[in-house]
Amino acid sequence: MSALRLLDLVKHYRGGAETVRAVDGVCLTISPGELAALYGPSGSGKTTLLQLAAGLLTPDDGQVLFDGRDIGQLSANESAIYRRHDVGVVFQSFHLIAGASALENAALKLIADGFSLHEAKQHARPWLDRVGLGARSEHTPAELSMGERQRVAIARALVNEPRLLLADEPTGSLDSKRSREIIELLRDICHERQIPGLLVTHDPHAGALVSSVHTLRDGLLHEGLDAELASAPMR
């Protein structure tokens, strides 16, 4: 399995006369089996960093290395294939389809790869079991708790057996107990499958559960959790 390596990564945005340096020379390596937490105030560039890792944005400078390839140099088609086969993304707002069952939600993304839905569901079922929702596979999101919905989203992220896991504030809508469970789940999966994981979070307690902690401020990456962020009340 491959590590995720970000080398001198730069991404700037131009807003009128001003240039926003969202990512300004970031270097980060996440080894297989590790889940790294990324903190930072709102607008600090955390999501930009996640999108660069997912191949959704092209860096202005630097490299995103994964599995011997510079992800930032992939074509649009190659990038889509990369996300389809190698990346699993967990979103903050779940993006589940109301009315579709947990199993259908988890399985749907495999259709993009040419699977029939029937086959996709067969692939997704073990992952639903893995996240603890095997008995609730036919329930719709409306019938699930917030924590369970996030678990469905995690199962969906894993159904294509990715080699890189990216999570954008997956516990933003959860209480502390559920947040802990989700982060532990993500950590355990990264460890089991020996894949690198990057977790963007505001939860100061996540730091105790992950392999490494980093803070992004003003486009620069710092080791550890910023004191100011550490004292921020958890939602």
Place this chain on the structure above:
Amino acid sequence: MSRGRLRAPKIAGLRLSALIELYRWRIGNRKAHELLAGSGIAIGVALFFGVLVANTSLIGSASQLAHAIDGSARFQLAARSPEGFNEGLAQRVRRLAGVKVAAPMLRENAAIVGPDGRDSVQLVGLTTSQVALDGTATRDIAAGGLSLASGLALPSTVASEIGAQAGQPATLLTDGSARSVQVRLVLDSQTVGPVANSPIVVALLPLAQQLSGKPRRVTQVLVEPKPGAARLVARELRRLAAGRLDVEPAGSELAVLQATAEPTSQSTNLFAAISAIVGFLLALNAVLLTVPERRRFAAELREQGFGPRQVLTVLISQAAILGLAASLIGVILGDVLSRTLFHEVPSYLMLAFPIGTHPVIPLTTVLLAIGCGMLATLLASLLPVLDLRAGRPADAILHESGEAGQHIDKRATAAGGALGLTLLLAVTVVVLLVPALSVLGGVVLALAAFCLTLPIFAMVVRIIKPLSERLRGSMLALALVELDATATRSVALAGVAALAVYGMTAIQGARHDLITGLDTALVQYLDTADVWVTTDNNFLTINSFQDHGALASIARTPGISSVREYQGGLLDVGTRRLWIRARPSGDDALIQASQLLHGHLAQATRLIRHGGWAAISNGFAEEHHLAVGDTFTLPTPSGNATFGVAAITTNVGWPPGAITINDHDYQRYWQTTNPTALEINLKPGVTPSTGKQAVEHALGHRPGLVVETLAEREAHYEASARQGIKSLSQIATLLLIATSLAIATALSAVIWQRRARLASLKAQGFDSRQLWRALLLESAILVGIGCLDGAILGIYAHALASRWLQLSVGFPAPFSLGIGLVFLTLAIITGIALLVIALPGLAAARVPAQASFQESL
């Protein structure tokens, strides 16, 4: 605050200005959604209002014309034929005790020709005694009698049509002759009000008598009794009438017009009802788009301290503002529709009634349309009110995904299906027992079509789902999941499609049956002769002319086998303006075989040819409880005439019905030998065009007469028949196009609103083409479900409508499925919808995947 200063009014403690400001804040940068919601409402109101105005204008404009001419007249003494009666009778009426005013009139169908064209009109001859009746149209004309001396007054629309101006000559065709006459006055609406739009020309009585070839004849006398003398005058008028003239209330012709136009009115009422339902569904669907953000807005208000009653006031006020604004726009659009598309009066009515073409818009119609639009908006906007229920947290929406139009549970689906089937069954039973209620049944069937969209939707999704799960590389599974996820909105949109297809299928199908029946009737009616001679625009062959030796001249022409005189007219019996057809005894067929409902054709023909017998329409037969062999009485110009019922037929294309007798009976009872047409048969080997030329040569210079071959006259009839129901086709087509565009626009908005999820699918590996295919499939399935539902119920409604046309109205309208028309309708609506959403769908599918990381799009 100083004493005496007025306080701004408040509702639930909120000022009106605050309510408006809150609305402005809410729509903020979501004006597009609100505009979409408003456009849905406006379209529905426009269709509803436009159709209503078209309907009311028909009777409304005739009513205005009647009042403008009749003025204060209470009674009329009316002739039973266009030949009229001696004007000496009018003087006797004037001398009756109790009569205040007696104004004689002559009315004659004619055509007027000017430099730019010709127009069919009714010649109205007045006297200066009309002034005393104080009709808004006639007082000025009659008072200015001198200026009308030896000339005509034309309404501005007629003058404009033919290019005539005051002081210039025009040609009046009447009685089979052409006469040049000066145009003295052009009357605009300021002078004569609604008469300015009516197809009439006015002259003083002596000139009108001269122009119509009816010296010293009048067709009616308008009578105003002295106060308290109404009953005396009515009795005296009946004595004077002596059973040969009609004594009626002055405006009785309106009731006859209403009865004649009843089928058209009922059909347009059906469309108005369907348009109202479509409008409501469009409003519902459009407003559903704004439900999430309105719920959030309401939750935010409550977090800020607004009470439930205040939040309710805010929601209702916003719905009222949107509903009022959209409805007003809809009324304006509907007015444009009524003036441009729906303004034509069916030509068959104009032949028998002087109907104007200007729209009449009663205030009640405007208020009804606006009220319905606002009600639809209010009902559709009620969803956020559910969050105000006791026990529900004020900010519940903030913790939900807030997707509107979610999954429909099985109970709701079953309830919809049960209601739809119940309505279907009820309509079937009621209509079988009471065919006259078929139009109402059509409206209820439309509701059933919408209700049945629910179970049909569930059934189609259930049937396709196993297939979709087995297909590889197909986006069908994704399309179905999305469709089911927004089922409420999907069903609403499918329901709109269903209604549009339903309306189109039912009306166009019935129209097709009617046209087929009329064409068959017409061919048999006309094919007794190879060449016809009649007056201009004489669709019903009711306008008589002086022979002046025409028959003898044509009979002597080489190539002519036989010439016969056809006679006919209109006769008011109750509220029926019956078409009297007096066929020459020498005609091969006196009754059209295809129109025979009861009786034996050969025997009936023999009886009618013998005399004293008649074929009558089924509507007339039912009204008077007549069967073959019974006798009945007709009020004729020479008194009551008794006939035996030889056969019962359809209404042969004339809604009030027709009575067929032989020419001898007609001449005896109507006391006239003037023909309304000459039927000419050619010798073998003579072509129709050669025969026509020979007849024209034999007639000489008779510009008032028209010579037509059988084919030409058939084409003339066909065009008139189709024109008569043209507005129905226009309404049906407009409904289809408007709903197709509205569905496509709503679908586009739905798709655009789903961009966040599309972005997340992209982030998970779907590409733009896959997502676009899924969106198109989803839209095609949705529209297809609606089309299927609408087509099935539409075909059933078509069968009921044709049955109604036959049984209740008496039209020849044999049912034929016309499956090609159904498929064409389905293809049109699906094609338009997919074409319109193709580009927005593609744009939505190309949403950047990184947008899935944004909080809102």
